[in-house]
Amino acid sequence: MSAPAARTAPAAETAETAGKAGGTGGPRALRAGRVSFRVRPRAVLVVPAGLAVLALLMAVDIGRGDFPIGVGDVVRALLGDPEHRFVVMELRLPRVLTGALVGAAFGLAGALTQSITRNPLASPDTLGISQAASVVVAAITVATGSAAGGAGGALASVGIPFAALAGGLAGGVLVYLLAWRQGLDGYRLVLVGIGFAGVAANVKWWLLALGDVNDAGRAMAWITGSLNARGWEHVRPVALALAVLVPLVLIGAFALGTLRLGDEPARGLGLRVNLDRSLLILAAIVLASIATAAAGPIEFVALAAPQIALRLAGTGQPPLVGSTVTGAALTVGADVIARTAFGAVELPVGVVTAVLGAPLLLYLLVRSRRKATL
16 A cells, blocks of 8 residues: 555545556546545555455465365355355364464564665564564473473463563564664664574573473474464454554554655654654554464564565555555465475475575565665
8 A cells, every 4th residue: 555645635526536646557646525645556456456366365275174175165165155164164264364364464564664664674573573472482381391390370371372472572672672772773673683583592492492392392383383273262363453453553654654754854744753653663563473472473474575565566665555465465375385385294384484585585685785885
């Protein structure tokens, strides 16, 4: 979605396309009465095209399993046909919906962090949010596992999703505070995040080494990022978070567009730069933490989705809605590959996203280095 720009305009009798500022994919002014909006047709088309791809991938993913179901039968079951309804609605749809919602949350979180810092390398992965969640999960697993004799009381009752959410939030806030120097610089935030992620990763492996091998195996299944055995209890928290945060973030897109001008021009236009930037970063941290809590740290979706959506839309910064849809399609598509590309062996979806995302990270690093030397 292109950054919307609303302004009052001279009276106009009917809605009309007023003109364009660029080529065929450039921005156009759309007037409705006294209000005009600037839209980019190419960016707008990315969303319905992405939704169509997402719907197809979801139907294919639902049909995969020990009892294969065709896409047509999946659609009929979703529309109420009782023949495969139990398998589709109760066994497979929750997993696919969890993947789509988690991917959407990662995509939106990545678009926010990259837009705010104006750095394509800034994402919840590189900022250490996922690693912080993994550290807390590893600590809980070791503390309540057989190697420690088992823990009772409140510690034993803490669920893995809640622990991951708390760890992700704490890690994200800590990185933000460490990077703060009377303001937020994008490159400093990325450097602090990379350093924090490295420390957290080593702490995670150390904790797993302390635990029993069976406990470490259970923790590793979550740390890799998997959609296996996901049910409606995993769908609801992410859906609720997106229902609340997406409208708030889209409202904040007005501030995001102004922040692109730089701190001083934004202040000159009346924007509370530090407060607005902090709220948007906090929204990204919450989105990434909730997604991680639902399915584990599925790597590189938050990094790749905004960059893919940006190139598809042809905009100057990652489109928020386009990145959300792209993140969902990437995650569900990776799950289809994880379930079909290796025969009877089903890989965790996090393994596929990591394999596909690593080349993109290298490309972005090389591209950033070339820009820095020009």
